[in-house]
Amino acid sequence: MTKKDQITVVKYLKSLDIRSMEFFEEMYDHILSSFQSRKDLNQNIDVHLRDVVQPGFGGAKGIQRVMKSQQKLRQKAIFKRAKDLFLSYLISWPTVLITMVIALVIFQLNALFRPKDVLLIIMTTSALIPASIALGGQIKFYFDCKRQNKPYSSSDLNKRLLLIAAIGTNLMNVLLNVVAKFIWGSQKGGLEAFSSYSWLQITLSVLFVLYALVVIQLLKEKFITKLAI
Amino acid sequence: MHKKIMYTCRMSSSKLLKGSLATIVLKLLEEHEKMYGYEITQRVKEITAGEFKITEGALYPTLHKLEAENLLTTETQKVDGRVRKYYKLTKEGNAAAVSKVAELEEFIVSLQKLLDPKLGLG
Numbered sequence: 386m387t388k389k390d391q392i393t394v395v396k397y398l399k400s401l402d403i404r405s406m407e408f409f410e411e412m413y414d415h416i417l418s419s420f421q422s423r424k425d426l427n428q429n430i431d432v433h434l435r436d437v438v439q440p441g442f443g444g445a446k447g448i449q450r451v452m453k454s455q456q457k458l459r460q461k462a463i464f465k466r467a468k469d470l471f472l473s474y475l476i477s478w479p480t481v482l483i484t485m486v487i488a489l490v491i492f493q494l495n496a497l498f499r500p501k502d503v504l505l506i507i508m509t510t511s512a513l514i515p516a517s518i519a520l521g522g523q524i525k526f527y528f529d530c531k532r533q534n535k536p537y538s539s540s541d542l543n544k545r546l547l548l549i550a551a552i553g554t555n556l557m558n559v560l561l562n563v564v565a566k567f568i569w570g571s572q573k574g575g576l577e578a579f580s581s582y583s584w585l586q587i588t589l590s591v592l593f594v595l596y597a598l599v600v601i602q603l604l605k606e607k608f609i610t611k612l613a614i
Numbered sequence: 615m616h617k618k619i620m621y622t623c624r625m626s627s628s629k630l631l632k633g634s635l636a637t638i639v640l641k642l643l644e645e646h647e648k649m650y651g652y653e654i655t656q657r658v659k660e661i662t663a664g665e666f667k668i669t670e671g672a673l674y675p676t677l678h679k680l681e682a683e684n685l686l687t688t689e690t691q692k693v694d695g696r697v698r699k700y701y702k703l704t705k706e707g708n709a710a711a712v713s714k715v716a717e718l719e720e721f722i723v724s725l726q727k728l729l730d731p732k733l734g735l736g
Binding site: 410411415417441442450455459461 | 651652653655656670675678679681682690693694698699
């Protein structure tokens with residue numbers, strides 16, 4: 386197998402818009418393994434791609450279909466793991482103790498500071514910390530790929546995790562600007578409206594802290610900041 | 615005519631095979647510590663003397679699904695200067711391999727009885 390063959394496979398995968406590490410590496414190895422074991426040694430890589438690889442996947446669209454189905458499965462698995470972690474903080478012993486301690490701390494903070502400020506600080510830090518970690522990791526990964534001259538620049542797993550890490554900021558925006566206005570009208574600001582009921586302010590604060598804990602735990606479990614090899 | 619019948623047979627067996635693909639993958643991985651995608655396709659071809667041919671378009675979604683269900687885990691290794699992704703059974707995958715193979719065997723026995731009732735009488 387020549388360097389030219391390898392470049393042809395890289396170009397082929399890029400032409401199919403395969404740009405994330407996981408699927409790219411798997412397909413690259415599959416194609417080259419198949420090419421190395423070809424029966425007809427006179428068959429060149431272009432013919433092998435056209436006559437052996439593509440039909441096995443059901444055409445170029447078939448390869449893209451496999452990639453998309455993997456992305457969907459990964460997204461589903463991440464959301465399921467996030468849901469399990471989140472529920473463990475609400476219903477599982479002894480993790481439910483953490484939730485109770487968080488609620489108590491927020492209750493105490495409300496006695497020391499204005500509930501509106503407490504809610505604002507908790508919401509922003511809980512939304513921004515996981516998002517910043519995820520984004521920072523993605524940027525580091527991107528530069529690592531560039532430095533090592535990889536034919537891809539992202540990891541699909543990281544992309545899926547960034548989606549979940551960005552939910553907090555979007556949720557904060559929707560709650561404060563849309564939900565609050567819809568319930569209380571425009572006479573009150575979102576923060577003020579949510580803080581006027583202490584049970585609501587404490588519940589919302591606890592949920593945001595739990596969200597941050599869940600996302601940080603997910604990033605710790607799955608996040609790729611270094612290239613596999 | 616003969617060619618057409620052969621083609622129809624292949625088509626039908628590939629459809630039958632599709633439903634058992636996850637079981638075949640689990641069984642193979644139960645016998646081998648770890649395998650990569652291309653190796654699985656070749657192993658099936660080798661065992662069945664080319665009778666069964668698993669297409670990549672069916673194999674990879676199955677592997678990815680089993681991985682998402684936590685029945686398989688993966689590890690990467692550098693081979694010939696490229697990254698190779700190996701699939702391995704998890705603890706849950708081992709249990710699933712045993713139960714799914716037993717389920718498939720039971721199904722085959724029942725199917726045989728149905729297709730050849732004389733076998734069932736014995």
